[in-house]
Amino acid sequence: MTRITTSLTRRQALAGVGAGVSLVALGGCQRALSATAASAGPATGGQTGAALLEDVAYNLLAHEPERATGLGVDTGVHAALRAQLEDQSPAGQRAYAETLRADLARVRAFDTATLDADTRTSFEVVESAYSTALDGFALPYGDVAVGSWRNSPYVVIQNVGTYIDMPRFMDTTHPVRDAADAQAYLARLEALPAVLDGELARIRDARAMGLVPPDFLLDQAISQMEQTIAETAGGGTLVESLASRTREAGIAGDWRGQAHALVSGPVTAALRRQLAELRAQRAVATPEAGMWARPQGDEWYAWGLRAATTTTLSPDEIHQIGLDELAALHGQMDPILKEIGYTRGTVGERMRALAEDPRYKFAEGDPGRKEIMDFIHERIDWIKAQMPRAFNTLVDPNLEVRRLPLAEEPGAPGAYGGAGSKDGSIPGRMWINLRTTDLHRKYDLADLTYHETIPGHVWEGEYSNRLPLIRSILSFSAFSEGWALYAEQIADELGAYDDFKVGRLGYLQSLAFRACRLVVDTGLHHKRWTREEGRRFFVERNGSKPDEVASEVDRYCSWPGQACAYKIGHSEIARQRARAQAALGDAYSFRAFNDAVVLGGNAPLDVMAKNVGRYLERAG
Structure with a gap:
């Protein structure tokens, strides 16, 4: 289970943003959002709709207590969740499925x-x-992933598993404000070996x-686990954080002593057991990248696509x-x-040449890492000030930008982000991969920032956190990633690149990158492409950076279908906007449409379309 848990002109997009709108500071514009529905309906069998939804939410969190901590709801009568971890064993997963079935x-x-x-x-x-x-199940x-984004056929691999999730979760999400929190921290460390052994039983059963995962994914996972074991044997993050x-x-x-005994002893021993199994898998692994080469792989991939896109679209x-x-996107690029002097070759060839232009590279090493961090913070400040032009209902996210843990960087994408806790105690975060500054360019980092922070993942999550608890728990990649791409479009329409044409190239290349994902993911898992064919498509057709796409393609191999959610979701949001403009004409409002989508909360695409329909009924 996952733990820690249509192109329009800028003038058209901003129709309805009147000249008289006051562009005041974001914090001063924030409006309260209702945490519950205005009317939960009459009781059925003695329980209202709102009460049933709350009950269902906590039944889910009983199986994923780490999510309760991440949301800040492991308090009061639910405080015991703070000392628990998900049961990763086969029996624990069967019990989880039974709870879902009953609810x-x-x-x-x-x-x-x-x-x-x-x-x-x-x-x-x-x-x-x-x-x-x-x-x-x-x-x-x-x-x-129950209402989340990371479905995988492999329970432990280069970017899936407790060995990756837990150090970051304990260090950045589990609170340590008093002795009770510290004791809960130790209780989770005590439970960790059983969690690791639960995963071990499942990957043994799968073998x-x-x-068996592809050999190149196992090579990465083995290397990363060896690094994790070297750290835990001496204590490492799990000890030092507490x-x-x-x-x-x-x-x-003596919190250090108690944590060290648990981490260097039972936790490290459990990790070594997992490592031994990964090495046994590696001895029989093959290089085939796609699900077509796995038992019942076509069936698994069809489900993975449906779960990711919330549609029944076929791989073809x-x-x-x-x-x-x-x-179509290359036609815009x-x-x-040509205008900036790149006139010869395909769009992909010219974008590769642009990527080598020293004017758009960051410095190497730590100076470049600081330059990247400063750039991100400057862009966040700019986009925050634009939000009253794009939304009627504003939020003020608690937000921080952090570098990914070093052990996670080799198998991770260039960045990712998400909302903070429901109670506001844990900030929304943009995690940036800085293993090399060559992952990023000055013409594409702004767009990445808007995607992960404002008005992207962190911004959208603030609205979901104001809905009933179950809506803060459940998310759908097609909506959340589609929204984050739409957030990139909003930034462009608000003028982010009016004085920086190369930046608009970065934005368009980002959308084209997501279109490539549709091709490569289905190529790998359905059309029997090799890993190298997938990488080459990105580099040659879109001009993507080789370092960037290496881990990207490997990610598609371990999360089949997930990469298809982004562009499918974005295209549907754009289609719904065109629907609203056609239906409302001069009455169309950019801000009101954006509100209708984001206030409806994270939802499958068909449910999102129903929310837009209700908005059209009100506005018509």
Whole structure:
């Protein structure tokens, strides 16, 4: 389970942003968002719709207590969750599926006819997430993300597994404010060996049925786990985080000693058991990258695509969509490249040449890392000031930018981000990969920042955090990643690149990159492409940086289907906007449309379309 848990002109897009709008500071514009529906409907069997949704939420969190901590709801009668971890064993996963099955039946049995639209939407979201997850649990192997984004056929690999998640989670999410928090920290360390052994049982079972990851993914996972073991044998982050934070908080006790005994002993021993299994897998692994080469791989991939895109599009349909959208985006990039002097070769060839222009590179090493961090913070400040032009309902995210942990950087994408906790105690974060500054360029880093922070993932998450708890838990890649791409479009339409044409190339290349993902993901898992064919498509067709796409393609091999969510989601949001403009004409409002989508919360694409339909009924 996952732990820690259509092109329009700028003038068209900003129609409805009147000249009289006051562009005041973001904090001064924030409006309160209702945490519950205005009307939860009458009780059915003694329980209101809102109460049922709350009950369902905590039933889910009982199986994923790390999510409760991340949301800041492991308090009061639910405080025990702070000392627990998810049961990763086969029996624990079966119990999780049984809870989902029982609660899905309760949700389907509830009479939603008299519920208000917002609460009815929440019921639709639960039904979609749970039914899809249960289909995933019915498959013979894999890690199922319940209403989240990281489904994988491989329970432990280069970017999946407790060995990766837990150090970061304990250091950045688990609170240490008092002795009770510190004791809960130790309790989680005590539980960690059983969690690792639960994963071990599942990957052994998968190998017994013929499921072995590609050899190149295992090489990375083995190297990363060896690095993790070298760290835990001496204590490492899991120990130092508790020791330093208890010291800073003035919490008396030998916290370092207790943590060190657990981490260097039982935790490290459990990691070594996992490492031995990965080495056994490597001895029989093959280089085939796609799910087509795995037992029941076609069935697993069809489910992975459905879970990621919330559609029933086939691999062939998605592949063609990617090719068509890539051609259209390159058609927009070509005249800009010619205007700045890049006139010869394909768009991909010219973008590769642009990437080598020293004017757009960051310095090497730590000076360049500081330059990148400063650049990101400057762009965040700029985009924050633009938000009153794009939304009627504003939020003020608690936000920080952090470098990815060193052990995670080799298998990670260039960056990722997400919202903070529901109670505001944990900030939203943009995690930036700085293993080399050559991963980033001055013409594409601004766009990446808007995607991960404002008005992208961190911004969108603030709205979901104001919905009922179950809506803060459940998310759908097609919406969240589609929204983040739409956030890039919003930034462009607000003028982010008016004085920096090369920056617009970076934005368009970002969209083209996501179109390439549709082609490469389906190429790998359905059309039997090799890993090298996938990498070459990005570099040759889109001019992507080789260092960037190396880990990207490997990610598609371990998260089949997930990469298709981005552009499918963005294209649907753009289609809904065109629908709104056509329906409303002069009454169309850029800000009102954006509100309608983001206030509806993270939802499957068909539910999002229903929310837009209700907005059109109100505005028409």
